Amino acid sequence: MTFVTVDNVEKTFDLNGGGTYIALKGIDLTIEEGEFISLIGHSGCGKSTLLNMVAGLDLPTDGVVMLQGEQVLRPGPDRMVVFQNYSLLPWLTVRENIRLAVKNVLKNLSKEEQDAVVEKHIDLVGLRHAADKPPEQLSGGMKQRVAIARALAIRPKLLLLDEPFGALDALTRGNLQEQLMKICEENKVTAIMVTHDVDEAILLSDRVVMLTNGPESNIGQLMTVDIPRPRKRMEVVNHPNYYLYRSEIIYFLNQQKLVKKLRSRKQTVLAKHGLEKVNLEIGFLPLTACAPIVIAKEKGFFAHHGLDEVNLVRESSWRGIQDGIAGGYLDAALMPAGMPVWMTVGGMDNKPIPVATSLTLTRNGNAIALDKRFADQGIRTLSDLKRFLRETPDKKHIFGVAHVASSHNLLLRYWLASGGINPDKDVEILALPPAQMIANLQSGTIDGYSIGEPWATRAVVEEIGYEIATDIEIWNGHPGKVLGVQEEWALKYPNTHVALVKALLEACQYCADPANHGEVREILAQSEYLAMDHEYIYLSDEQQATCSVTNDSRQLSHHIFFGGSANRPSRTENLWLLTQLARWGDVAFPRNWVEVLERVCKVGVFSIAARELGLSEIANYSRGTIELFDGQKFTADDPISYLNHLEIKHDVYMADVMLDVAMPKAA
Amino acid sequence: MTLAQKQTIQNRFKLKAKTWERIDDILTPIVTLFILLALWQLFSAFNQNLPGPIKVVQDTWKLILYPFYDRGGTDKGLFWQVWASLQRVLIGYSIAAVVGITVGVIIGLNKRAYKGLDPIFQILRTVPPLAWVPIALAALQQNQPAALFVIFITAVWPILINTAVGVKQIPQDYINVSQVLQLPRGEFFFKVLFPAALPYIFTGLRIAIGLAWLAIIAAEIVMSGIVGIGFFIWNAYQNGQVSEIILALVYIGLVGWGLDKLMAWLQNKILPAQR
Numbered sequence: 001m002t003f004v005t006v007d008n009v010e011k012t013f014d015l016n017g018g019g020t021y022i023a024l025k026g027i028d029l030t031i032e033e034g035e036f037i038s039l040i041g042h043s044g045c046g047k048s049t050l051l052n053m054v055a056g057l058d059l060p061t062d063g064v065v066m067l068q069g070e071q072v073l074r075p076g077p078d079r080m081v082v083f084q085n086y087s088l089l090p091w092l093t094v095r096e097n098i099r100l101a102v103k104n105v106l107k108n109l110s111k112e113e114q115d116a117v118v119e120k121h122i123d124l125v126g127l128r129h130a131a132d133k134p135p136e137q138l139s140g141g142m143k144q145r146v147a148i149a150r151a152l153a154i155r156p157k158l159l160l161l162d163e164p165f166g167a168l169d170a171l172t173r174g175n176l177q178e179q180l181m182k183i184c185e186e187n188k189v190t191a192i193m194v195t196h197d198v199d200e201a202i203l204l205s206d207r208v209v210m211l212t213n214g215p216e217s218n219i220g221q222l223m224t225v226d227i228p229r230p231r232k233r234m235e236v237v238n239h240p241n242y243y244l245y246r247s248e249i250i251y252f253l254n255q256q257k258l259v260k261k262l263r264s265r266k267q268t269v270l271a272k273h274g275l276e277k278v279n280l281e282i283g284f285l286p287l288t289a290c291a292p293i294v295i296a297k298e299k300g301f302f303a304h305h306g307l308d309e310v311n312l313v314r315e316s317s318w319r320g321i322q323d324g325i326a327g328g329y330l331d332a333a334l335m336p337a338g339m340p341v342w343m344t345v346g347g348m349d350n351k352p353i354p355v356a357t358s359l360t361l362t363r364n365g366n367a368i369a370l371d372k373r374f375a376d377q378g379i380r381t382l383s384d385l386k387r388f389l390r391e392t393p394d395k396k397h398i399f400g401v402a403h404v405a406s407s408h409n410l411l412l413r414y415w416l417a418s419g420g421i422n423p424d425k426d427v428e429i430l431a432l433p434p435a436q437m438i439a440n441l442q443s444g445t446i447d448g449y450s451i452g453e454p455w456a457t458r459a460v461v462e463e464i465g466y467e468i469a470t471d472i473e474i475w476n477g478h479p480g481k482v483l484g485v486q487e488e489w490a491l492k493y494p495n496t497h498v499a500l501v502k503a504l505l506e507a508c509q510y511c512a513d514p515a516n517h518g519e520v521r522e523i524l525a526q527s528e529y530l531a532m533d534h535e536y537i538y539l540s541d542e543q544q545a546t547c548s549v550t551n552d553s554r555q556l557s558h559h560i561f562f563g564g565s566a567n568r569p570s571r572t573e574n575l576w577l578l579t580q581l582a583r584w585g586d587v588a589f590p591r592n593w594v595e596v597l598e599r600v601c602k603v604g605v606f607s608i609a610a611r612e613l614g615l616s617e618i619a620n621y622s623r624g625t626i627e628l629f630d631g632q633k634f635t636a637d638d639p640i641s642y643l644n645h646l647e648i649k650h651d652v653y654m655a656d657v658m659l660d661v662a663m664p665k666a667a
Numbered sequence: 668m669t670l671a672q673k674q675t676i677q678n679r680f681k682l683k684a685k686t687w688e689r690i691d692d693i694l695t696p697i698v699t700l701f702i703l704l705a706l707w708q709l710f711s712a713f714n715q716n717l718p719g720p721i722k723v724v725q726d727t728w729k730l731i732l733y734p735f736y737d738r739g740g741t742d743k744g745l746f747w748q749v750w751a752s753l754q755r756v757l758i759g760y761s762i763a764a765v766v767g768i769t770v771g772v773i774i775g776l777n778k779r780a781y782k783g784l785d786p787i788f789q790i791l792r793t794v795p796p797l798a799w800v801p802i803a804l805a806a807l808q809q810n811q812p813a814a815l816f817v818i819f820i821t822a823v824w825p826i827l828i829n830t831a832v833g834v835k836q837i838p839q840d841y842i843n844v845s846q847v848l849q850l851p852r853g854e855f856f857f858k859v860l861f862p863a864a865l866p867y868i869f870t871g872l873r874i875a876i877g878l879a880w881l882a883i884i885a886a887e888i889v890m891s892g893i894v895g896i897g898f899f900i901w902n903a904y905q906n907g908q909v910s911e912i913i914l915a916l917v918y919i920g921l922v923g924w925g926l927d928k929l930m931a932w933l934q935n936k937i938l939p940a941q942r
Contacts, residue, residue, distance in 0.1 A: 057843055075846040087840035091862040100858055101848050154848070 003190055004031040004054065004158060009063035011049055023049055025216040027063070029209060036184060037192045038201035040249060041211030042256055047194045048084075048162055050211075054192060055081050055160050067158060077105040080156035084163045086143040088135040088150075095122065095131045098150045105154040121153040124183065141172035145179075152183060159184070161193040165200065177203060178233055185230055198249045202227075203236055208245075210252045213260050221252055240398070240445045244430065255323060273306035276493040280500070283313045283321045283333035285402075286530045287434060288453040288537055288559060289362045289481040290334050291520055296507035298523050304506075305499040314528070317433035318403035325486055326353050332500060334361065335484035336406030338577040340600045344487075345578070345587045345657045347405060352657050354487035357569050358602035358609075359501045361508060362480040365559035366408050367456035367470040368415065370448040371441055375466050382419035385468065389426050399423075400432040400440060400449035410580040411474050412450035417648040418630040424584065424650060441465055452480060453559065454536040461536060475628045477566075479573050480559065487599060494605075501609035505567060511539070512562035567610075568618065569601045572636045576626055579639050585650030590657040593639065599659060718910050726910030741894050741902065749918055751894040752883050755811075759818025760879045767823045767875070768868060771830025772860070781831060792824035796882035800889050810890040814883065821882035822875040826868070833867025834860060865938055873930045880923045896922075 006029040012020045023046040031037055039047040052058035054065050056075040065072040067079065075081075088097050098118045106114060122131050125145035135143055144164060151159055164180070165173040181204055184191055195201050201208045205225050212220040227239045236242055270279040280302075284290040293312065296302050302310040313330060315321050322339065324330035326348060339355070346352040370379065379385050389397065401409040409431075413423040423429055432440060437455050440446045442464055449455070459465035471478055483504060490497050511520055517539045525534035538558045560566050574597055582589035590596050610618050626634040634642055643652055704720045711719030718726065734746035774780040799820050803813040841863055845855050887897025896915055903911035 055847065057846065075843070075849070077848055079847070081843065081847055083840055083843065085840060087844050089841065089844070089859065089862070092858070100850075100854070104848050104850050104854060 002030040003033040003035070003068060004029075004192075005064075005066040005069075006030070006050075006054065007064050007066070009050070009053060009060040009065060011046065011053065011058070012061045021214075022216045023214055024060075024218065026218050029219065031190065031192070033190055034188045035190055035206045036204055038205040038208045039192065039194045039211060040196065040198070040201050040208055040253070041217065042213055042253065042260075043196070045211045045214050045256075046217045047211055051081075051160050051162055051192060051194050054158070055079050057081070077101075077154050078157045080151040080154055080159060082144075082147050082151045082159065082161045082164050084166060086135070086140075086147045088143060088146055090135050093132050093134055094127055094138070094146050097135070097146060098122065098153050101150045101154050117153055121149040124152065125149040125179065139172075141168050141176060144168065144176060148176075148180060148183075152187070152189070157190065159189050159191040161191060163194050163196065166196070173200075174233055180204070181231060198246055198253075201249065202242065202245050203231060203233055208249060210249065213256045220256070221248075223248055243436075243440070243445070244432070247433070247436070251317065251319065255320070258329070259327065270309060272308060275306050275496045275499055277331070277496045278307050279309035279311075280307060280331040280496070281311050281313050281324075281329065283315050283324050283330040285315055285318065285321065285334060285434060287334075287455075287481075288524065288530070288539070289365055290529065291511045291524055291539075291559070292361050292504050292507040292561060293334055294523060294529050295510055295520060296503045299507065299510060301503040301507045301510075302500075305503040307496070307499055307503060312528075316435060318406065322348060322403075325355065325484060328486070328489075331489060332483060332485045334481050336403055336408070337479035337482050337573070338405035338407060338410060338581060339403070340482065340484050341574050341578045341596065342405035342581055342587060343484075344596055344600050344659070345581075345590050347581070347587050352659055354599050354659055355484050356487045356490045356600055356602045357482045357484050357574075358490070358497065358605035359483040359504055360479045360481075360567050360569055361483055361504065361561070363477050363560040363566050364471050365453045365480050366411060366450065366478075367453075367467045368412055368448065368450045369441070369456045369459045369465045370468045371444075371465050372463070374448070374468070379468070382415065382421075382469070386419050386421050389421060396428055397426075397448075398428045398430055398446045400430050400437050400446040400451070402434050402451060403431055404584075404586050405577075405581065406452075407471075407478055407480055407577075408450035408452060410577060410584075411471055411478065413584055414580065414628065415469060415474050417646075418628075418632075420648070422648050438462070438464070453538060454530065454532065457538055458532075458536045473629055475626070477560065479570070479577075482569065490602060490605070497602075497605055498609050498612070501605055502613055505562075505609055505613060505615070508562040508567055512560070564618070566618075568606055569603055571597045571601045571603070572626060572634070574600055575636050575639055576634050579634075579643050582652050583643060583646060583649045585652070588653035588655035588657075589640070589643065591654055592656055592659075595659065596657060716909070718913070723910040723913050726908070727914045730911065730914060741892065741898065743894055745896070745899070745915070745918055748894060748896045748899045748915075749922055752887065752896045753922070755814050755895070756818055756876075756879050756883050759815045759883075760822050760876060762815070763819045763822035763875060763879070764826055764872060766819075767826030767871065768830050771827045771868075771871075772834050772856075772864070774827075775831040775834025775864070776860075781835070785831075788824060788828060792828065796821040796878070797885045797889070800886055803886075804890070810893050814886045814890060814893070814895075817886040818879045818882050822879040825874040825878065826871040829867045829871030829874075830864060833864030833871075836867065837863040869930075869934045869938060873927065873934065876926050876930050877923065880919075880926055884919060 006027055009024060009027040010022065011024040012022045015021050027050060029037075039050060041047050049058060053060050054072065056065075056072045056079060059073070072079070089100070092100060095118060098121060099114070102114050102117050106117060109117065122128055125148060127142060127145055127149070130138055130142060135146065138146070148164070165176055168176065177200060183189070184204075193201075193204060202225055208223045208225060209219055210221040210223065211217050223245065225245055226241065227236060268279070269277050272278045282293060284293050297310055297312055302308075313324070315324065318336060318339070321330070321333045321335060322343065325333055325335075326343070335355075335357070337360070340357040342348075343353045343355040370385075374385070374388070377388055379388055399412060401412060403409065409429065412429070416423045416427065421427065430446065432446070432449075434451055434455050437446070437449045437451055438458060441449065441459060448465070448468070456467055456470075460467060483501070485497065510516055520539060521534040521537045524530050524537050525532060530537065575593065578587075578589065578593060578596070581587045610616065628634075643649070708719040708721060711717050711722070724731070730745055734744040736744040737747060774784055796817055799817045800813070803816045803820075804810075807813045807816060837860060841859050845859050850859065883895070884897040884900070887893065887895040888901045891898065891901070896919060900912050900915045903909075903915065
């Protein structure tokens with residue numbers, strides 16, 4: 001039986017001017033005995049209100065809170081609270097404060113036994129010397145220790161802490177956190193803590209509950225902190241997953257802030273020049289692949305095609321792009337090639353969101369980099385790596401990728417699997433923001449990564465790693481990044497969509513011209529885009545580099561921006577991406593894959609744009625069979641037998657993906 | 668000169684400055700008093716009806732020298748007159764304190780009672796002490812209980828209202844603590860509610876003692892034939908002894924000031940310095 005159950009709880013407050021404010025809505029949470037849970041969120045998100053409802057100090061407007069199957073209707077000593085401002089009675093000494101609680105709660109004990117409990121808890125928090133002092137003579141940290149001692153002394157089933165260390169200086173806070181952790185572990189206390197400190201939440205919690213911003217706050221995300229106990233404050237940060245947890249929470253909190261900002265901003269649609277919308281928010285990640293978007297803005301291609309007010313939004317991770325498109329905060333975005341199909345078939349929380357792509361912005365430009373330690377072991381090829389993995393079965397090797405739906409991930413997995421390495425069993429693959437790869441590689445958190453430029457080259461230039469394989473060797477000409485928009489958006493603003501594709505296509509052409517490379521690199525190096533030296537930014541094969549780690553000269557990975565069939569969205573390629581996503585169990589393979597591809601690949605929009613630009617030679621170019629480095633061929637005829645044919649794979653599921661009927665809405 | 672010497676001199680200078688400030692604090696009021704007395708003396712030279720300070724001391728020399736004489740009836744020394752008034756004040760005031768705090772706590776805890784009674788209390792509290800005298804005399808027929816009633820009814824309002832406010836203003840934190848601990852009523856009252864409201868109660872008590880002293884003088888002036896500083900003044904007026912009136916005023920002022928200081932001292936003594 002679960003220990004604490006919060007079932008569909010809602011809390012509304014009456015406003016002074018009439019009307020009601022819905023603070024919390026649809027909160028569901030179960031807590032097991034002995035668990036330590038943190039509630040985190042921005043101010044005013046209702047985390048203290050939720051805590052008060054568990055305490056019984058406040059009652060939910062709707063739903064129930066239960067402790068061991070019994071509904072919480074009023075406050076009681078089995079759910080003791082450690083209040084934010086200590087709430088010690090100033091007219092009683094430390095000992096009297098604790099005794100007041102013990103005397104009235106542990107009534108079945110004799111007076112001597114009660115006194116023993118009081119004294120034991122004074123010692124527990126190390127306040128023997130201050131036992132007879134009134135609270136006002138104590139420092140903030142000491143007062144909080146008294147409050148904790150008072151709470152623990154009455155042996156509550158559940159300890160509730162409301163920002164217990166918020167008002168303390170860093171040193172005191174750290175010491176108290178360790179003490180609290182120790183006490184909780186030794187006494188197997190179940191606890192819920194409200195905090196706004198990310199590190200505190202990770203350090204103390206088994207699970208972190210992240211609340212969205214109000215009104216109608218609910219649980220946005222639940223994160224399990226899988227760091228073994230006992231934990232030490234200074235050692236926890238060295239845990240390989242610590243920064244992953246940390247960035248997860250910070251991402252969530254930032255996202256909430258962004259949503260709040262975007263909510264408050266007035267969304268108007270500016271129609272001009274025969275286009276339905278000329279004010280666009282376009283998301284990108286600081287990668288070399290963002291060049292067409294940046295150039296379209298900087299060199300005026302957007303404006304030339306009537307898109308007067310384009311605002312580029314730099315995100316730090318693909319998740320920001322994915323949430324921005326799903327939430328409608330971004331009109332269009334740079335996406336990894338697999339993201340449109342992945343979102344369309346419900347990769348995001350099993351909710352299918354039809355996303356269309358009508359332009360492939362770049363091909364290639366990805367590489368698999370390994371820590372230079374592997375070079376010392378003489379690992380140069382895939383078979384070397386397999387041998388090495390077989391020799392070190394006790395060690396977990398971790399690879400970083402940017403996103404499950406990115407071609408880096410799928411190519412890395414394909415590459416590993418073709419060498420007989422199961423990417424889910426023999427190694428671990430972790431999603432990290434691209435810009436954090438280098439730091440993680442240096443700290444040893446990950447052993448290698450598969451990533452888009454400039455991050456692979458940068459490891460080589462900085463001599464911390466080397467490229468064991470580039471995409472040129474795995475699948476030359478694979479789709480790298482694409483332009484993605486919500487299908488609904490595409491239907492609502494068809495002319496804008498074509499104008500956008502035209503502007504970007506021209507920008508792609510511009511980026512591909514070697515005469516412009518110097519300028520493009522300079523622009524990309526600017527602080528608002530990649531913010532790094534242009535030395536790291538490679539655009540063509542003329543730039544060769546010798547890898548100092550392995551001492552062999554090889555062609556570094558670089559992008560293809562334009563030419564031939566480079567920009568045309570391909571159904572076959574998207575289908576291949578879909579089979580790979582299904583292969584690793586990320587999504588179910590849709591039985592209605594023909595419909596899915598039809599909805600994702602807007603070849604028509606691309607053809608119109610290309611023809612209007614006078615580029616009819618690329619408008620109808622068609623790709624045939626896909627062939628990867630291992631000689632496996634892929635055609636769009638029979639994806640299911642292709643999937644069955646693959647040896648190393650996750651259990652593959654089949655499902656019908658129910659897509660909303662696409663209806664053009666009046667703009 | 669060494670540094671140490673320099674510091675000693677500086678310290679000495681500092682000490683001197685402090686002593687000077689002390690002396691200054693005491694001297695200034697005394698000098699001011701003498702200036703005012705001198706002005707009064709000057710003024711009385713032009714007004715034959717108001718005796719000057721020298722005349723007052725000459726006229727009342729006996730009363731000043733013998734505050735403890737007692738010739739029976741109402742002919743008693745000023746100490747006994749003040750003492751009789753004080754006794755009445757203490758009795759009336761004590762009743763007011765007990766009733767005021769009790770009722771204050773009750774209406775402070777009970778929202779409906781507070782809502783119903785507060786406007787009535789606000790009106791009654793503005794009725795001047797003297798206005799209560801006739802009704803007290805009419806209802807109680809006797810001087811002594813009537814005087815006590817007037818003191819009581821004057822002093823009870825500030826105590827009651829302040830207590831009620833104090834109880835209502837108990838920080839939510841303390842209430843939360845007692846709710847979570849499920850403190851029994853008695854424990855809640857004596858360990859949480861009463862100490863938390865105590866600063867407010869004391870404010871009420873201090874205002875009330877001033878009012879009570881004010882009320883007794885007013886009451887006694889109207890009630891003839893009793894021992895008390897109020898009636899003493901009235902009697903002196905009837906006999907045209909203006910100097911005695913002035914002396915009594917000095918006594919009343921000093922006693923009132925003393926009572927206030929006493930309450931302030933008590934407040935400091937009992938109330939722990941909070942927050």
